[in-house]
Amino acid sequence: MAFSSVFSDPLSRSIFKKFVAMLCCLLISLYFLYFLTDSSTMPIPVKATGEDTGYLASDFKQWQSVQRKIFLQKIMSQPEQRMAGRNYHFNSGFTRTNNINGFPADGKDEGDQHYFSSAPRMPSSTNFDGLAGRPILPGGTGSNSGSGKISLLGEGTKKLPQALIIGVKKGGTRALLEFIRVHPDIRAVGAEPHFFDRNYDNGLDWYRDLMPKTLEGQITMEKTPSYFVTSEAPARISAMSRDTKLIVVVRDPVTRAISDYTQTLSKKPDIPTFESLTFKNRTTGLIDTSWSAIQIGIYAKHLENWLQYFPMSQILFVSGERLISDPAGELGRVQDFLGLKRIITDKHFYFNQTKGFPCLKKAEGSSKPHCLGKTKGRTHPNINPEVVQRLRDFYRPFNMKFYQMTGHLFGWDD
Numbered sequence: 112m113a114f115s116s117v118f119s120d121p122l123s124r125s126i127f128k129k130f131v132a133m134l135c136c137l138l139i140s141l142y143f144l145y146f147l148t149d150s151s152t153m154p155i156p157v158k159a160t161g162e163d164t165g166y167l168a169s170d171f172k173q174w175q176s177v178q179r180k181i182f183l184q185k186i187m188s189q190p191e192q193r194m195a196g197r198n199y200h201f202n203s204g205f206t207r208t209n210n211i212n213g214f215p216a217d218g219k220d221e222g223d224q225h226y227f228s229s230a231p232r233m234p235s236s237t238n239f240d241g242l243a244g245r246p247i248l249p250g251g252t253g254s255n256s257g258s259g260k261i262s263l264l265g266e267g268t269k270k271l272p273q274a275l276i277i278g279v280k281k282g283g284t285r286a287l288l289e290f291i292r293v294h295p296d297i298r299a300v301g302a303e304p305h306f307f308d309r310n311y312d313n314g315l316d317w318y319r320d321l322m323p324k325t326l327e328g329q330i331t332m333e334k335t336p337s338y339f340v341t342s343e344a345p346a347r348i349s350a351m352s353r354d355t356k357l358i359v360v361v362r363d364p365v366t367r368a369i370s371d372y373t374q375t376l377s378k379k380p381d382i383p384t385f386e387s388l389t390f391k392n393r394t395t396g397l398i399d400t401s402w403s404a405i406q407i408g409i410y411a412k413h414l415e416n417w418l419q420y421f422p423m424s425q426i427l428f429v430s431g432e433r434l435i436s437d438p439a440g441e442l443g444r445v446q447d448f449l450g451l452k453r454i455i456t457d458k459h460f461y462f463n464q465t466k467g468f469p470c471l472k473k474a475e476g477s478s479k480p481h482c483l484g485k486t487k488g489r490t491h492p493n494i495n496p497e498v499v500q501r502l503r504d505f506y507r508p509f510n511m512k513f514y515q516m517t518g519h520l521f522g523w524d525d
């Protein structure tokens with residue numbers, strides 16, 4: 112009765128018609144928005160090195176998943192905005208992923224895949240769950256529930272990095288970056304910008320432009336392992352900001368050298384043996400310290416250069432070995448160092464038997480398990496044990512010095 116009397120009233124009928132029309136418009140625009148955000152924001156790989164192409168594919172999947180996640184949050188946060196009576200708006204124009212001009216085409220040093228992932232993300236103070244990237248409804252459960260803040264999607268600014276993974280090559284830098292970027296307060300460049308070594312002349316604006324957009328409270332990061340052994344890098348980074356936090360992933364220098372050699376061998380199968388490259392003179396046993404695979408591992412020497420510009424308190428040393436045996440433990444230290452809430456825990460990792468390494472249960476912006484690509488965790492060639500022993504003897508005093516300088520026993524000489 113009441114229903115029919117409402118609809119017999121011309122005013123109510125007109126209001127009802129307007130309501131239906133508005134609802135239809137909203138649904139149609141949401142439908143189009145979904146397709147726009149999903150198809151127009153494909154990442155542009157940056158000069159892939161030809162290794163790790165699987166990475167590009169998986170990153171693209173992650174990207175799509177991020178888009179869906181953001182779309183989902185848009186919808187889910189709409190009633191929240193109305194409830195709060197606030198005047199939020201969402202910007203659907205996500206930036207295209209960056210491309211770097213002037214990257215070295217060979218990718219000789221680190222041999223990493225070069226790609227960017229710059230999907231806007233919510234800081235931990237907003238309604239996102241760092242583990243699964245799930246939007247959390249008001250009053251809902253999750254690591255960050257209850258903050259009630261809403262971020263303005265697509266907004267934010269590109270900032271120079273406040274933290275850098277500066278090395279070491281083959282130390283486990285990719286694993287660390289992939290793991291730490293799961294944190295909602297970290298936004299990272301996927302590629303290695305090589306700004307402070309190869310591209311410094313391009314200027315800070317060029318460098319900033321490579322960075323993903325960040326919201327307040329988020330930390331911008333990048334990793335370029337060659338910075339650690341670049342003599343100009345400390346002064347240049349200090350000139351950008353004396354407050355820059357530096358992270359160095361270190362690994363047993365002997366294994367690191369073999370890993371380095373293995374990478375080169377994978378690209379140039381005709382190179383001399385590891386054994387012959389190691390020595391200046393095989394008979395006298397004199398080590399060739401001019402070979403970069405050997406030189407990079409003299410960590411104490413490189414560190415001295417950094418300490419001219421940065422206090423020890425601004426440098427964190429991550430154990431490459433522990434990053435494999437206890438990734439959550441090392442990530443705990445990294446999060447503390449960066450002043451982040453400990454969101455990444457052992458719940459984020461599982462040990463993949465096939466890969467033989469820890470992998471992420473859910474990578475950044477993805478709901479799927481994620482292991483590093485095939486160029487990470489290669490099988491090393493067998494090296495003559497006498498040569499390995501000679502290298503251990505060579506590195507021992509430098510390692511001791513390094514333990515002393517850092518106050519950490521890395522256990523390479525046990």
Ligand SMILES: Nc1ncnc2c1ncn2[C@@H]1O[C@H](COP(=O)(O)OS(=O)(=O)O)[C@@H](OP(=O)(O)O)[C@H]1O
Binds near residue numbers: 221223283285336
């Ligand atoms: N979780 C996980 N998965 C796969 N690989 C892992 C992982 N954690 C550390 N590592 C080790 O990382 C080594 C490669 O180091 P980097 O990423 O620093 O290499 S690079 O300098 O960027 O090329 C790589 O060296 P190799 O084993 O010699 O390939 C790995 O041992």
